[in-house]
Amino acid sequence: MKPRRAPAQAGAGLRGRVVAAFGRHFTVEFDDGSTRQCYPRGKKGTAAVGDWVMVAPEGPAEGAIQSVLPRRNLLYRSDEMRTKQFAANVDLLLIVVATEPDFSDDLVGRALVGARNADVEPVVVLNKIDRPAGLPAARARLAPIAALDVPVLELSARDAAATRALLAPRLAGRTTLLLGQSGMGKSTLLNALVPGAAAATQEHSQALGAGKHTTTSTRLYHLPADVAARADLIDSPGFQAFGLQHLDASQIVDGFPEFAPYLGKCRFYNCTHTHEPGCAVLGALEEGRIAPQRHALYRRLLDDMQLGQRY
Ligand SMILES: Nc1nc2c(ncn2[C@@H]2O[C@H](COP(=O)(O)OP(=O)(O)OP(=O)(O)O)[C@@H](O)[C@H]2O)c(=O)[nH]1
Ligand SMILES: [Mg+2]
Ligand SMILES: [Zn+2]
Structure with missing residues (x-):
């Protein structure tokens, strides 16, 4: 493009x-x-x-x-059927998950790969810590991601003051996209940072007869100057799938920074790090230096890519 x-x-x-x-x-x-x-x-x-x-x-x-006008980046997803744009000119991606309902670590991993390829800094927000029953399981599921030095910020969007204190310094002077599955609390976070914003969203979804307060369109809001200076926050509808079929094999590898120390050390120069003998990445996986969930996601992304090439 x-x-x-x-x-x-x-x-x-x-x-x-x-x-x-x-x-x-x-x-x-x-x-x-x-x-x-x-x-x-x-x-x-x-x-x-x-x-x-x-x-x-x-x-x-x-x-x-x-x-x-020329854009710095465009975050989007794509599968065999279509391409869906999330937002353009994004500096920071807030990947929102919650202690409940269950979230998909596959989708979080895909969002991270998308962020790295679009040159967007990723931060994971673990929301609803006021409902702590699911907290240990959520932390365990995020551990392989936290190990990559991706910040995981725990908060409750219902506590607007704490949410502002934690997030405002990261949002100042930047454009931030809220991304995550439905029900994780993206719009509640938005409302903590931009009071009154969710009211507009709700009016809109009711007008469409959506019933619940679920967000139906992507929208950019400005934070009040007393919360953060020159900060824009984009709320988006929850998604169920995050296809990355627009990425080639080397872009997929780029999405896994933990592979980097081993690249170039495989026996074959064109190693795909899936089955080859003498693969340094598979060696690191066996020795527990690469998380199995992460390597499994890598395999799924490669499989998706090969599926896409058949069309
Ligand atoms: N207990 C608790 N509930 C929360 C919190 N944040 C959001 N919720 C609730 O979770 C539900 C979903 O919140 P939303 O903000 O609409 O979620 P969303 O991610 O915007 O969902 P979509 O627009 O469908 O993508 C609502 O009932 C919120 O009140 C929180 O920190 N604690
Ligand atoms: Mg919403
Ligand atoms: Zn290899």
Whole structure:
């Protein structure tokens, strides 16, 4: 995906940032805080929440997206069926899990691989510590990830003051994406940091007849300056699957920093680290220096990739 250039001449459009996306409808916010409902002009190039775009104003409150400005990164997932964009120009990824309901460590591992490949710093938030029954099991499941020096922050989003104290320093001056399965507490976290934000989300999902407060679209919010300066937080709908079929074998390996000390030490230069004799990665796995769950995830990602190549 090659980024397209902004129009060179002044007055060709207004520069703004996509703060909400509903299918092919986008809310774009401008420097003065005003917003316009925008649609993409032409078929090519899809904007994502977090993208900077050039807009040709139409009437008082609408506009056409002329171009998507070059982005630092784009977090997305993909499987055989489709590609789904999460957000663009993200600095920090908060992967949200909870003591209950059960979360999938497979999805957490995939989010980490996606983050490393998009050059986004990952942090895991273990939410709902006010419900401690599931805490030991959750910690055990996260141990192989914590061993990679990925911070795991334990908190209760229902305690807004503690949540702010813990997260605000990491959010200042950056764009942060909340990602995780449904029910883990992403929107509750958002609401602790941006009071009133969840009210808007709930109104929206009720309008769609979604019933529960589950988030149905991705949206960017600004933290109040007294919580954190120049901090943007993106809430997203919970996901059930995190396909990474857009990654090739070497990008998948890059997602496993614990393999790094052994790379280049295998007997075969084109070792896939799955079955080869004399594989240094498999040796480290056998000696307990690589966690079995992590190597199993690596195998699944390679299998997914091979599946994708058949289509
Ligand atoms: N006990 C407890 N419940 C929490 C906490 N955080 C969130 N919850 C509850 O967990 C449920 C799900 O929270 P949400 O914030 O809607 O979860 P979400 O991750 O945004 O879910 P989706 O929008 O469906 O992806 C709600 O009933 C929250 O009140 C917490 O720290 N402690
Ligand atoms: Mg939500
Ligand atoms: Zn190997």
